[in-house]
Amino acid sequence: MQTQSMSISEQHRIGLRDLLINETNTPVLLQLARSVTKNVCSIEEPEEALDYLTAHTEDIHKLMYKRHITRDLLFKYLHKRQPGTYTDFTKADLVMRVINYWDQQLNAGTMQVQSSAIVDTYCPTQPCREEEFPIHLIARKFGEWFFDKYNSDQLKLTDLWSDAALQLEVIADDGTSEMQCASAEQVLLALISAKQQFGFYFNPNLTHSGVQGRIDNFGQVVVLCCGTLHTADRSVGVFECVFGLLRDPHANNNWKPKKFKCLLRSELRPPRLHTLTASETLQTALTLPTTSDTLD
Incomplete structure (x- = not known):
């Protein structure tokens, strides 16, 4: 048989x-x-x-x-x-x-599968759902790429624009700290130091509710991203970030981050899944326009 x-x-x-x-x-x-x-x-x-x-x-x-x-x-x-x-x-x-x-x-019924590459396309025969707009596909792919490299300590100077700038605010139990810096070297050092100081693992919400793209007043791509912060054994807070992206003609025309604005906030009872609509610092950025067109 x-x-x-x-x-x-x-x-x-x-x-x-x-x-x-x-x-x-x-x-x-x-x-x-x-x-x-x-x-x-x-x-x-x-x-x-x-x-x-x-x-x-x-x-x-x-x-x-x-x-x-x-x-x-x-x-x-x-x-x-x-x-x-x-x-x-x-x-x-x-x-x-x-x-x-x-x-x-x-x-x-909630399996989320990420695209394997950023492709600037749109639905040719029928209107796309908003979450399928090219700008949102780029945003989600960037969020996945950035936090994967950041969590695994593989972020490099060449991943950033040389004149990158960062605004970082950390709200912890013992107070609030803020810092600003410019140049890829200083931005990378600040990001690594914040991660190591607190032992954070960044878990981005890689759905449309947690990562979206916008166009700023200069026509540049803006990525809004939020998620939860974790230590070795528990969730300890949330993060909210805005990234300004520009294509680099000297790196295969890939999108690279030039501006960073990040908030890290400790919480006693963090949400299981942090969302953009619940992100206090991202409400103004959420009002920026989006587009269903491909991005040149």
């Missing part, structure tokens, strides 16, 4: 896309796809790699235990999606928790 092999469900496929299609983990996805296909064909595109991977792997558990998916990769993913919810650090426990997280999102 033959048994029917399990296949990877659509929900787990969505989860794998969330886990593996990003700047950090896409090389892992490509390695996995080449491995399961025995390198018989050239695979360069992430979505193509995901198609091969799910077509040639029968079971999600078998896939998650492959050596390319490391304990460190799973831990960082969980820490981003469910900070402070894990108690064990074995790979077996992390695999179980990641799959359970995907299954819970299916039941709740």
Whole structure:
């Protein structure tokens, strides 16, 4: 009697896309796809790699235990999606928790999957929902990219404009501190010092309710972003940020931050999910115009 092999469900496929299609983990996805296909064909595109991977792997558990998916990769993913919810650090426990997280999102109908790249496009045949406007896609991708690099201590001077400027306010139990600085070197030092001083992990709300784009009076792209602050074992506050972005013609015309305005505030009972509408310091910026057009 033959048994029917399990296949990877659509929900787990969505989860794998969330886990593996990003700047950090896409090389892992490509390695996995080449491995399961025995390198018989050239695979360069992430979505193509995901198609091969799910077509040639029968079971999600078998896939998650492959050596390319490391304990460190799973831990960082969980820490981003469910900070402070894990108690064990074995790979077996992390695999179980990641799959359970995907299954819970299916039941709740709230799985959020980020775009793998910033693409300046719009819906050609029908009006986009506002959250799909190019300016909001850029904002969400920037928020994901920035806080991933910031949390992992990989933010570099070349990621900022050389004349970047920062306004930083920290409201803690023992008082308020404010600082301003200009130049990429000073901005980077201030950001790193604030993170290390308090031991914060920044968990941005990467949905439309937590990250949006606007156009300022000079026609520049402004990213509004908020989220929760965490230490090793608990949520301790919220953050609210405004980033001013400009394209850098000397860096493949990529968007780079030039202006930073950040508020870090400790709270006894932080919200589970901080939103822009609840962000006191972002209300004025939220009134700036948006656009449904592509961005040149």
